[in-house]
Amino acid sequence: MFFKTKDIPFSPIKRIQAEAERLGAVSLAQGIPRFLPPLEVRRAAIAAIEEGKADFYGPPRGIPELRRKISEWHLSREKVFYDPEKEILVTAGALQGMSAAMAALLSPGDELIIPSPSYFPFLNIPRVLGVQPVFVPLDPPDWRIRLSELKKAITPRTKGIIICHPNNPTGTVYTRSELEEIAGLAKKYGFWIFADEVYRFFVDPKIPYVSLGEIAETRPRLVRLMSFSKAFSLSGWRVGYLSADSPITDEIIKTHEMTTTAGAALPSQYAALSALGDFPDVPEQFSRILISRREKMRRRLQKLAEHFEFNIPEGAYYFFVKSKGAGSDTDFATRLLKEAGVAVIPGSVFGPGGEG
Structure with missing residues (x-):
């Protein structure tokens, strides 16, 4: 029997997290915020249910009120306008x-550039x-991205690049100059930027922090997530959005609707x-707390400098740590979980750039 996904692994991140929970281990694995959202946000979802707003399929692009609020947010924060009627899709x-987005804009046989290390699902969505x-x-x-390496990776089959910004798992925040260089290459060679x-x-x-959306040159080739x-x-509510020029969203909504019918669940959209x-x-507010926690982790790791190498992350909330002389990253993570009761993710999970 043939399975197209035979060579695509189930998420090691979720597998390790499940094992950590089974063992009652301390988990530094899956990056789930442990803050409670404001009570009023949760009540907004409850109100949507009690008022009968969630008993039907919602608009495929998302409820208009949320799309308008997203558009206002980008305009006030970035001075970048996305038309809420045509250029924003609320997603699960x-x-x-x-x-x-990838299903709509990429075809079998195309190539997608992925800076590595990168978030595990990004390695496998293209393969599917x-x-x-x-x-x-x-x-x-x-x-950092080296422009010379990026140029060498471009071929006539290159149709896109993923830019995770800030990067998961390294915490890299790209400079305006780096983003402009990427934008210039996308324009020159005609490939998409999935941000x-x-x-x-x-x-x-x-x-x-400079968003790719603030660099005008990227706009015709850019999909922001x-x-x-x-x-x-x-995280449990499964709601997000993408923004792009209307000719792009007009195509993405076709694959979006095929997989979700009506996008994110309506209670989640009202939340x-x-x-x-x-x-x-x-x-x-969350960020200030996480910066404080980052400093605590930095101090702990510095006390273990003879065993670990690390760079202080500029963004996100992960430390991407290299162990000294501990063998393979997978073996070390397995030993740490079994012998010390601490769950971490091996760097190789994030692609060849994370091995070791």
């Missing part, structure tokens, strides 16, 4: 949006679609509307 999380991932290593210790900006709120305040999972601690409309400063 950022990953579903990414899958729909018959698209060939092409890995470009990020340079340690600060995990995962899920961690954009969690950036060291000393480091300027966002999620309420991290920013508002709504997201409350979060973005009534509590826009919550992500910054």
